[in-house]
Amino acid sequence: MKKERFLIPLLLILIWQGLSFLQVIPSYKLPSPIEIILGFKDLLMIGVPPGHLLHHHVLYSLYRVALGYAIAALLAIPLGLLMGWSSKFLRMVRPLFELIRPIPPLAWIPIAILWFGIGIKSAAFIIFLGAFFPILLNTISGVLSIHPILIEAARTLHASERDIFLKVLFPGAIPSIFVGMRIGIGIGWMTLVAAEFTGVKEGFGLGYMIMTARDIQRPDEILAGMLVIGVMGLLIDIGLRAIESKTIKWQ
Protein backbone atom coordinates (compact mmCIF):
# COMPACT_ATOMS: atom_id res chain seq x y z
CA MET A 1 0.00 0.00 0.00
CA LYS A 2 2.58 2.55 1.13
CA LYS A 3 4.87 1.85 -1.80
CA GLU A 4 2.16 2.63 -4.37
CA ARG A 5 1.89 6.20 -3.19
CA PHE A 6 5.44 7.01 -4.25
CA LEU A 7 5.43 5.10 -7.51
CA ILE A 8 4.11 7.76 -9.89
CA PRO A 9 6.02 10.75 -8.44
CA LEU A 10 9.23 8.72 -8.52
CA LEU A 11 8.63 7.68 -12.11
CA LEU A 12 8.02 11.30 -13.17
CA ILE A 13 11.19 12.48 -11.45
CA LEU A 14 13.19 9.77 -13.21
CA ILE A 15 11.77 10.75 -16.61
CA TRP A 16 12.43 14.42 -15.82
CA GLN A 17 16.03 13.66 -14.85
CA GLY A 18 16.46 11.59 -18.02
CA LEU A 19 15.11 14.35 -20.27
CA SER A 20 17.37 16.88 -18.57
CA PHE A 21 20.34 14.58 -19.05
CA LEU A 22 19.55 14.28 -22.77
CA GLN A 23 19.25 18.09 -22.84
CA VAL A 24 15.65 17.91 -24.12
CA ILE A 25 14.72 20.27 -21.25
CA PRO A 26 17.08 23.27 -21.13
CA SER A 27 18.59 23.58 -17.68
CA TYR A 28 18.32 27.39 -17.57
CA LYS A 29 14.52 27.06 -17.81
CA LEU A 30 13.88 23.93 -15.76
CA PRO A 31 16.84 22.54 -13.84
CA SER A 32 17.00 18.78 -13.30
CA PRO A 33 15.97 17.25 -9.96
CA ILE A 34 19.61 16.76 -9.03
CA GLU A 35 20.40 20.40 -9.79
CA ILE A 36 17.46 21.45 -7.61
CA ILE A 37 18.83 19.37 -4.73
CA LEU A 38 22.20 21.06 -5.19
CA GLY A 39 20.41 24.42 -5.27
CA PHE A 40 18.71 23.50 -2.00
CA LYS A 41 22.16 22.76 -0.54
CA ASP A 42 23.34 26.19 -1.67
CA LEU A 43 20.30 27.82 -0.03
CA LEU A 44 21.23 26.05 3.19
CA MET A 45 24.99 26.57 3.16
CA ILE A 46 25.72 29.74 1.15
CA GLY A 47 22.41 31.56 1.20
CA VAL A 48 20.64 33.98 -1.15
CA PRO A 49 21.87 36.69 -1.01
CA PRO A 50 25.10 35.16 0.32
CA GLY A 51 25.08 34.91 4.09
CA HIS A 52 21.27 35.00 4.25
CA LEU A 53 20.76 31.31 4.96
CA LEU A 54 17.54 29.36 4.36
CA HIS A 55 16.55 28.87 7.98
CA HIS A 56 16.71 32.63 8.56
CA HIS A 57 14.32 33.18 5.66
CA VAL A 58 12.01 30.52 7.06
CA LEU A 59 12.03 32.06 10.53
CA TYR A 60 11.32 35.57 9.25
CA SER A 61 8.44 34.33 7.12
CA LEU A 62 7.01 32.32 10.00
CA TYR A 63 7.28 35.31 12.29
CA ARG A 64 5.36 37.54 9.87
CA VAL A 65 2.65 34.91 9.39
CA ALA A 66 2.38 34.23 13.11
CA LEU A 67 1.91 37.91 13.87
CA GLY A 68 -0.72 38.62 11.20
CA TYR A 69 -2.49 35.33 11.82
CA ALA A 70 -2.63 35.72 15.60
CA ILE A 71 -4.19 39.18 15.30
CA ALA A 72 -6.68 37.85 12.74
CA ALA A 73 -7.74 34.95 14.97
CA LEU A 74 -7.96 37.09 18.12
CA LEU A 75 -10.27 39.56 16.38
CA ALA A 76 -12.24 37.24 14.10
CA ILE A 77 -13.25 34.61 16.67
CA PRO A 78 -14.92 36.90 19.27
CA LEU A 79 -16.41 39.05 16.51
CA GLY A 80 -17.74 35.96 14.72
CA LEU A 81 -19.28 34.64 17.94
CA LEU A 82 -21.03 37.96 18.49
CA MET A 83 -22.22 38.16 14.89
CA GLY A 84 -23.57 34.61 15.03
CA TRP A 85 -25.29 35.27 18.32
CA SER A 86 -27.00 38.58 17.63
CA SER A 87 -28.83 38.75 14.34
CA LYS A 88 -29.19 42.48 14.87
CA PHE A 89 -25.43 42.97 15.17
CA LEU A 90 -24.95 40.72 12.13
CA ARG A 91 -27.32 42.87 10.08
CA MET A 92 -25.52 46.01 11.21
CA VAL A 93 -21.96 45.01 10.31
CA ARG A 94 -22.49 42.61 7.44
CA PRO A 95 -22.72 45.27 4.67
CA LEU A 96 -19.33 46.62 5.71
CA PHE A 97 -17.70 43.21 5.60
CA GLU A 98 -19.41 42.25 2.36
CA LEU A 99 -17.84 45.34 0.82
CA ILE A 100 -14.31 44.70 2.06
CA ARG A 101 -14.21 40.92 1.67
CA PRO A 102 -14.04 40.72 -2.15
CA ILE A 103 -10.95 42.98 -2.25
CA PRO A 104 -8.00 40.61 -2.71
CA PRO A 105 -5.48 40.94 0.15
CA LEU A 106 -2.75 41.68 -2.37
CA ALA A 107 -4.67 44.71 -3.63
CA TRP A 108 -4.06 46.18 -0.19
CA ILE A 109 -0.28 46.14 -0.59
CA PRO A 110 0.11 49.71 -1.97
CA ILE A 111 -2.07 51.25 0.74
CA ALA A 112 -0.46 49.03 3.39
CA ILE A 113 2.98 50.33 2.41
CA LEU A 114 1.64 53.85 2.57
CA TRP A 115 0.18 53.26 6.04
CA PHE A 116 2.81 51.06 7.63
CA GLY A 117 5.91 51.55 5.47
CA ILE A 118 7.91 48.67 4.09
CA GLY A 119 8.52 46.05 6.75
CA ILE A 120 6.97 43.59 9.13
CA LYS A 121 3.89 45.72 9.83
CA SER A 122 2.65 45.85 6.27
CA ALA A 123 3.46 42.17 5.66
CA ALA A 124 1.58 41.21 8.83
CA PHE A 125 -1.32 43.42 7.75
CA ILE A 126 -1.62 41.63 4.40
CA ILE A 127 -1.58 38.23 6.13
CA PHE A 128 -4.13 39.50 8.62
CA LEU A 129 -6.46 40.40 5.75
CA GLY A 130 -6.01 36.99 4.15
CA ALA A 131 -6.70 35.04 7.32
CA PHE A 132 -9.36 37.25 8.93
CA PHE A 133 -12.38 36.59 6.70
CA PRO A 134 -12.24 32.79 6.53
CA ILE A 135 -11.97 32.64 10.32
CA LEU A 136 -14.78 35.17 10.78
CA LEU A 137 -17.20 33.54 8.34
CA ASN A 138 -16.61 30.05 9.70
CA THR A 139 -17.04 31.21 13.28
CA ILE A 140 -20.38 32.80 12.37
CA SER A 141 -21.61 29.68 10.60
CA GLY A 142 -20.36 27.58 13.53
CA VAL A 143 -22.58 29.52 15.92
CA LEU A 144 -25.52 29.40 13.55
CA SER A 145 -25.18 25.63 13.19
CA ILE A 146 -25.66 25.03 16.93
CA HIS A 147 -29.04 23.41 17.44
CA PRO A 148 -31.35 25.91 19.21
CA ILE A 149 -32.51 23.13 21.55
CA LEU A 150 -29.05 23.18 23.17
CA ILE A 151 -29.45 26.86 23.97
CA GLU A 152 -32.90 26.14 25.41
CA ALA A 153 -31.54 23.23 27.43
CA ALA A 154 -28.97 25.63 28.90
CA ARG A 155 -31.73 28.14 29.65
CA THR A 156 -33.73 25.54 31.57
CA LEU A 157 -30.55 25.00 33.60
CA HIS A 158 -30.78 28.72 34.41
CA ALA A 159 -27.89 29.84 32.21
CA SER A 160 -27.30 33.58 31.91
CA GLU A 161 -26.52 35.15 28.54
CA ARG A 162 -22.86 35.02 29.49
CA ASP A 163 -23.09 31.30 30.33
CA ILE A 164 -24.74 30.63 27.00
CA PHE A 165 -21.99 32.52 25.20
CA LEU A 166 -19.11 30.79 26.99
CA LYS A 167 -20.55 27.34 27.64
CA VAL A 168 -22.72 26.73 24.59
CA LEU A 169 -21.91 28.99 21.64
CA PHE A 170 -18.11 28.97 21.92
CA PRO A 171 -17.59 25.23 22.47
CA GLY A 172 -20.30 24.43 19.94
CA ALA A 173 -18.63 26.58 17.29
CA ILE A 174 -15.12 25.22 17.83
CA PRO A 175 -15.16 22.61 15.03
CA SER A 176 -16.17 25.28 12.56
CA ILE A 177 -13.66 27.74 13.99
CA PHE A 178 -10.92 25.19 13.29
CA VAL A 179 -12.05 24.88 9.69
CA GLY A 180 -11.74 28.65 9.40
CA MET A 181 -8.35 28.67 11.07
CA ARG A 182 -7.04 26.09 8.64
CA ILE A 183 -8.34 27.91 5.58
CA GLY A 184 -7.06 31.16 7.11
CA ILE A 185 -3.53 29.94 7.63
CA GLY A 186 -3.49 28.55 4.09
CA ILE A 187 -4.48 31.88 2.59
CA GLY A 188 -2.21 33.74 5.01
CA TRP A 189 0.75 31.65 3.94
CA MET A 190 -0.01 32.27 0.26
CA THR A 191 -0.38 36.02 0.67
CA LEU A 192 2.83 36.15 2.71
CA VAL A 193 5.01 35.10 -0.17
CA ALA A 194 3.38 37.64 -2.45
CA ALA A 195 3.66 40.34 0.20
CA GLU A 196 7.36 39.59 0.51
CA PHE A 197 7.84 40.15 -3.21
CA THR A 198 7.17 43.79 -2.65
CA GLY A 199 7.69 44.79 0.90
CA VAL A 200 10.70 43.43 2.76
CA LYS A 201 13.16 45.70 4.52
CA GLU A 202 15.20 43.21 6.50
CA GLY A 203 16.44 41.17 3.53
CA PHE A 204 14.86 37.96 4.83
CA GLY A 205 11.79 35.94 3.94
CA LEU A 206 11.03 33.06 1.58
CA GLY A 207 9.27 35.25 -0.98
CA TYR A 208 12.15 37.69 -0.92
CA MET A 209 14.57 34.77 -1.24
CA ILE A 210 13.09 33.35 -4.44
CA MET A 211 12.79 36.83 -6.01
CA THR A 212 16.48 37.39 -5.27
CA ALA A 213 17.30 34.00 -6.78
CA ARG A 214 15.57 35.16 -9.96
CA ASP A 215 17.61 38.35 -9.99
CA ILE A 216 20.81 36.31 -9.97
CA GLN A 217 19.52 33.80 -12.57
CA ARG A 218 19.35 30.73 -10.33
CA PRO A 219 16.26 28.70 -11.37
CA ASP A 220 17.52 25.78 -9.27
CA GLU A 221 17.33 27.93 -6.15
CA ILE A 222 13.95 29.35 -7.16
CA LEU A 223 12.47 25.86 -7.48
CA ALA A 224 14.13 24.63 -4.29
CA GLY A 225 12.69 27.69 -2.52
CA MET A 226 9.22 27.00 -3.95
CA LEU A 227 9.42 23.46 -2.62
CA VAL A 228 10.37 24.75 0.82
CA ILE A 229 7.37 27.11 0.74
CA GLY A 230 5.08 24.23 -0.19
CA VAL A 231 6.45 21.88 2.43
CA MET A 232 6.21 24.57 5.11
CA GLY A 233 2.55 25.15 4.23
CA LEU A 234 1.91 21.43 4.46
CA LEU A 235 3.65 21.16 7.84
CA ILE A 236 1.64 24.06 9.25
CA ASP A 237 -1.59 22.37 8.15
CA ILE A 238 -0.52 19.05 9.67
CA GLY A 239 0.29 20.86 12.91
CA LEU A 240 -3.11 22.56 13.02
CA ARG A 241 -4.85 19.29 12.25
CA ALA A 242 -3.05 17.65 15.16
CA ILE A 243 -4.18 20.43 17.51
CA GLU A 244 -7.69 20.12 16.08
CA SER A 245 -8.03 16.40 16.70
CA LYS A 246 -6.66 16.82 20.23
CA THR A 247 -9.11 19.63 20.98
CA ILE A 248 -12.21 18.09 19.41
CA LYS A 249 -12.38 14.60 20.81
CA TRP A 250 -16.14 14.62 20.90
CA GLN A 251 -16.88 14.51 17.18
Place this chain on the structure above:
Amino acid sequence: MSLDLLELSKTFPGKEPVESVHVLENIHHRIENGQFISIIGPSGCGKTTLLRIIAGLEKASAGKVLLDGKELVQGSEDVGMVFQEYALFPWRTTLGNIEMGLEIKGVDREKRRSTVMEYIRTFDLSGFENHFPRELSGGMKQRVAIARTLIMNPRVVLMDEPFGSLDSQTRNAMQEFLLRIWQKRADTIIFVTHNVDEAVFLSDEIVVFSKRPARIIKILKIEYPRPRDRTSEECNQIRRDVLKVLSKES
Protein backbone atom coordinates in the same frame (compact mmCIF):
# COMPACT_ATOMS: atom_id res chain seq x y z
CA MET B 1 -49.87 22.81 47.30
CA SER B 2 -50.15 22.63 43.56
CA LEU B 3 -49.18 23.74 40.09
CA ASP B 4 -52.03 25.66 38.55
CA LEU B 5 -52.49 26.26 34.86
CA LEU B 6 -54.89 29.19 34.64
CA GLU B 7 -56.76 29.63 31.37
CA LEU B 8 -53.66 29.32 29.22
CA SER B 9 -53.95 30.16 25.56
CA LYS B 10 -51.31 30.50 22.90
CA THR B 11 -51.45 31.86 19.39
CA PHE B 12 -48.38 32.15 17.19
CA PRO B 13 -48.82 35.30 15.14
CA GLY B 14 -48.29 35.09 11.37
CA LYS B 15 -47.53 37.84 8.88
CA GLU B 16 -51.20 38.03 8.06
CA PRO B 17 -53.95 37.47 10.63
CA VAL B 18 -55.10 34.36 8.71
CA GLU B 19 -51.62 32.87 8.98
CA SER B 20 -51.54 32.94 12.76
CA VAL B 21 -51.72 29.56 14.46
CA HIS B 22 -53.95 28.99 17.43
CA VAL B 23 -52.25 26.28 19.47
CA LEU B 24 -53.67 26.22 22.98
CA GLU B 25 -57.22 27.05 23.93
CA ASN B 26 -58.01 27.85 27.51
CA ILE B 27 -55.99 25.13 29.26
CA HIS B 28 -57.14 25.20 32.86
CA HIS B 29 -56.00 22.54 35.28
CA ARG B 30 -54.68 21.98 38.79
CA ILE B 31 -51.87 19.50 39.37
CA GLU B 32 -51.30 18.54 43.00
CA ASN B 33 -47.65 18.52 44.02
CA GLY B 34 -45.90 15.19 43.77
CA GLN B 35 -48.25 13.85 41.10
CA PHE B 36 -47.19 12.08 37.94
CA ILE B 37 -49.28 13.53 35.13
CA SER B 38 -49.24 12.43 31.51
CA ILE B 39 -50.49 14.59 28.70
CA ILE B 40 -51.60 12.71 25.65
CA GLY B 41 -53.10 13.92 22.42
CA PRO B 42 -52.83 13.93 18.63
CA SER B 43 -49.36 14.80 17.36
CA GLY B 44 -48.79 18.45 16.69
CA CYS B 45 -51.62 19.43 19.00
CA GLY B 46 -49.62 21.75 21.25
CA LYS B 47 -48.44 19.51 24.08
CA THR B 48 -44.87 20.63 23.63
CA THR B 49 -45.94 24.26 23.52
CA LEU B 50 -47.62 23.86 26.89
CA LEU B 51 -44.40 22.46 28.40
CA ARG B 52 -42.39 25.28 26.85
CA ILE B 53 -44.72 27.83 28.43
CA ILE B 54 -44.39 26.22 31.86
CA ALA B 55 -40.60 26.09 31.39
CA GLY B 56 -40.53 29.78 30.52
CA LEU B 57 -39.18 29.19 27.02
CA GLU B 58 -42.35 30.58 25.50
CA LYS B 59 -44.82 33.22 26.65
CA ALA B 60 -48.51 32.43 26.88
CA SER B 61 -50.80 34.69 24.87
CA ALA B 62 -53.21 34.64 27.79
CA GLY B 63 -53.42 33.07 31.22
CA LYS B 64 -50.73 32.22 33.73
CA VAL B 65 -48.95 29.46 35.56
CA LEU B 66 -48.89 29.45 39.36
CA LEU B 67 -46.76 27.28 41.63
CA ASP B 68 -48.13 27.20 45.18
CA GLY B 69 -50.15 30.28 44.40
CA LYS B 70 -47.23 32.35 43.09
CA GLU B 71 -46.72 33.14 39.44
CA LEU B 72 -43.78 31.29 37.91
CA VAL B 73 -41.08 33.66 36.76
CA GLN B 74 -39.04 32.92 33.67
CA GLY B 75 -35.99 30.78 34.41
CA SER B 76 -37.35 29.71 37.78
CA GLU B 77 -35.24 27.14 39.61
CA ASP B 78 -38.41 25.28 40.49
CA VAL B 79 -38.87 23.96 36.96
CA GLY B 80 -36.66 21.56 35.01
CA MET B 81 -37.12 20.13 31.56
CA VAL B 82 -36.08 16.95 29.77
CA PHE B 83 -36.18 17.35 26.01
CA GLN B 84 -37.16 15.09 23.19
CA GLU B 85 -33.98 13.77 21.50
CA TYR B 86 -31.92 14.23 24.68
CA ALA B 87 -30.46 17.70 23.86
CA LEU B 88 -27.14 16.76 25.44
CA PHE B 89 -24.15 19.02 24.86
CA PRO B 90 -22.09 16.91 22.43
CA TRP B 91 -18.78 18.48 23.53
CA ARG B 92 -19.34 17.57 27.17
CA THR B 93 -18.82 14.15 28.68
CA THR B 94 -21.45 12.36 30.77
CA LEU B 95 -19.95 14.02 33.82
CA GLY B 96 -19.75 17.42 32.12
CA ASN B 97 -23.36 17.27 30.97
CA ILE B 98 -24.74 16.34 34.37
CA GLU B 99 -22.51 18.96 35.96
CA MET B 100 -23.60 21.84 33.71
CA GLY B 101 -26.40 23.21 35.91
CA LEU B 102 -24.32 23.17 39.09
CA GLU B 103 -21.47 24.82 37.20
CA ILE B 104 -23.81 27.59 36.05
CA LYS B 105 -25.07 27.96 39.60
CA GLY B 106 -21.50 28.47 40.78
CA VAL B 107 -21.22 25.43 43.06
CA ASP B 108 -17.54 24.85 43.74
CA ARG B 109 -15.75 22.08 41.90
CA GLU B 110 -15.22 19.66 44.78
CA LYS B 111 -18.83 19.72 45.90
CA ARG B 112 -20.05 19.59 42.33
CA ARG B 113 -18.02 16.49 41.57
CA SER B 114 -19.21 14.56 44.59
CA THR B 115 -22.87 15.33 43.83
CA VAL B 116 -22.42 14.40 40.19
CA MET B 117 -20.73 11.10 41.07
CA GLU B 118 -23.68 10.25 43.29
CA TYR B 119 -26.05 10.82 40.37
CA ILE B 120 -23.81 8.82 38.06
CA ARG B 121 -24.10 5.86 40.45
CA THR B 122 -27.85 6.21 40.91
CA PHE B 123 -28.40 6.53 37.18
CA ASP B 124 -26.30 3.47 36.46
CA LEU B 125 -23.75 5.38 34.42
CA SER B 126 -20.62 4.31 36.31
CA GLY B 127 -17.75 3.63 33.95
CA PHE B 128 -19.14 6.07 31.38
CA GLU B 129 -18.27 9.31 33.21
CA ASN B 130 -15.79 10.39 30.57
CA HIS B 131 -17.68 9.22 27.51
CA PHE B 132 -19.09 11.75 25.08
CA PRO B 133 -22.79 11.54 24.11
CA ARG B 134 -22.01 10.06 20.69
CA GLU B 135 -20.41 7.09 22.47
CA LEU B 136 -23.55 6.34 24.55
CA SER B 137 -26.61 4.25 23.71
CA GLY B 138 -30.02 5.91 23.46
CA GLY B 139 -31.09 4.73 26.90
CA MET B 140 -27.88 6.01 28.47
CA LYS B 141 -28.19 9.37 26.77
CA GLN B 142 -31.68 9.73 28.17
CA ARG B 143 -30.48 8.81 31.66
CA VAL B 144 -27.80 11.50 31.37
CA ALA B 145 -30.44 13.99 30.26
CA ILE B 146 -32.72 13.12 33.18
CA ALA B 147 -29.85 13.24 35.67
CA ARG B 148 -28.79 16.64 34.28
CA THR B 149 -32.28 17.96 35.01
CA LEU B 150 -32.92 16.27 38.38
CA ILE B 151 -29.56 17.23 39.89
CA MET B 152 -30.92 20.79 40.07
CA ASN B 153 -33.74 19.51 42.32
CA PRO B 154 -36.60 21.15 40.46
CA ARG B 155 -40.01 20.80 42.06
CA VAL B 156 -41.70 20.42 38.71
CA VAL B 157 -40.09 18.20 36.06
CA LEU B 158 -41.32 18.58 32.49
CA MET B 159 -40.66 15.69 30.13
CA ASP B 160 -41.30 16.01 26.42
CA GLU B 161 -41.66 12.54 24.90
CA PRO B 162 -38.39 11.55 26.54
CA PHE B 163 -38.55 7.90 25.52
CA GLY B 164 -39.95 8.47 22.03
CA SER B 165 -36.84 7.39 20.16
CA LEU B 166 -35.99 4.33 22.25
CA ASP B 167 -36.69 0.75 21.22
CA SER B 168 -39.57 -0.83 23.14
CA GLN B 169 -37.46 -2.93 25.54
CA THR B 170 -35.24 -0.02 26.50
CA ARG B 171 -38.35 2.06 26.75
CA ASN B 172 -39.98 -0.29 29.26
CA ALA B 173 -36.79 -0.42 31.29
CA MET B 174 -36.56 3.37 31.29
CA GLN B 175 -40.17 3.71 32.44
CA GLU B 176 -39.53 1.43 35.40
CA PHE B 177 -36.31 3.27 36.15
CA LEU B 178 -38.06 6.64 36.04
CA LEU B 179 -40.74 5.43 38.47
CA ARG B 180 -38.11 4.13 40.92
CA ILE B 181 -36.32 7.48 40.87
CA TRP B 182 -39.52 9.51 41.14
CA GLN B 183 -40.91 7.47 44.04
CA LYS B 184 -37.85 8.42 46.10
CA ARG B 185 -38.39 12.10 45.38
CA ALA B 186 -41.32 14.44 45.80
CA ASP B 187 -41.26 16.06 42.34
CA THR B 188 -44.27 16.76 40.23
CA ILE B 189 -43.80 15.24 36.80
CA ILE B 190 -45.60 16.41 33.68
CA PHE B 191 -44.92 13.83 31.03
CA VAL B 192 -45.87 14.40 27.41
CA THR B 193 -46.27 11.28 25.29
CA HIS B 194 -48.27 9.96 22.40
CA ASN B 195 -47.93 6.40 23.68
CA VAL B 196 -51.06 5.32 25.54
CA ASP B 197 -49.43 2.27 27.18
CA GLU B 198 -46.68 4.45 28.56
CA ALA B 199 -49.12 6.96 30.01
CA VAL B 200 -51.19 4.18 31.61
CA PHE B 201 -48.15 2.47 33.12
CA LEU B 202 -46.66 5.65 34.59
CA SER B 203 -49.27 8.16 35.61
CA ASP B 204 -51.51 9.14 38.49
CA GLU B 205 -53.57 11.06 36.01
CA ILE B 206 -53.88 11.22 32.23
CA VAL B 207 -54.91 14.47 30.61
CA VAL B 208 -56.18 14.05 27.07
CA PHE B 209 -55.81 16.96 24.65
CA SER B 210 -57.91 17.59 21.57
CA LYS B 211 -56.35 18.32 18.22
CA ARG B 212 -55.23 21.88 17.55
CA PRO B 213 -56.12 24.24 19.10
CA ALA B 214 -55.65 21.96 22.09
CA ARG B 215 -58.30 21.84 24.78
CA ILE B 216 -58.51 19.40 27.65
CA ILE B 217 -61.13 16.91 26.60
CA LYS B 218 -60.76 14.28 29.30
CA ILE B 219 -59.04 13.78 32.64
CA LEU B 220 -58.60 10.20 33.83
CA LYS B 221 -57.48 9.48 37.38
CA ILE B 222 -55.64 6.17 37.75
CA GLU B 223 -55.98 4.68 41.21
CA TYR B 224 -54.52 1.30 40.26
CA PRO B 225 -51.47 0.88 42.57
CA ARG B 226 -47.87 0.56 41.41
CA PRO B 227 -45.97 -1.53 40.43
CA ARG B 228 -48.47 -2.03 37.63
CA ASP B 229 -48.80 -5.05 35.46
CA ARG B 230 -48.89 -3.80 31.88
CA THR B 231 -51.07 -6.70 30.77
CA SER B 232 -53.58 -6.61 33.62
CA GLU B 233 -57.30 -6.09 33.14
CA GLU B 234 -57.09 -2.77 35.02
CA CYS B 235 -54.47 -1.39 32.65
CA ASN B 236 -56.43 -2.61 29.66
CA GLN B 237 -59.57 -0.92 30.89
CA ILE B 238 -57.83 2.45 31.25
CA ARG B 239 -56.19 1.98 27.88
CA ARG B 240 -59.61 1.37 26.31
CA ASP B 241 -60.99 4.53 27.93
CA VAL B 242 -58.13 6.68 26.66
CA LEU B 243 -58.23 5.20 23.16
CA LYS B 244 -61.96 5.78 22.96
CA VAL B 245 -61.52 9.48 23.71
CA LEU B 246 -58.55 9.79 21.35
CA SER B 247 -60.24 8.03 18.45
CA LYS B 248 -62.82 10.78 18.28
CA GLU B 249 -60.03 13.27 17.83
CA SER B 250 -58.15 11.83 14.90
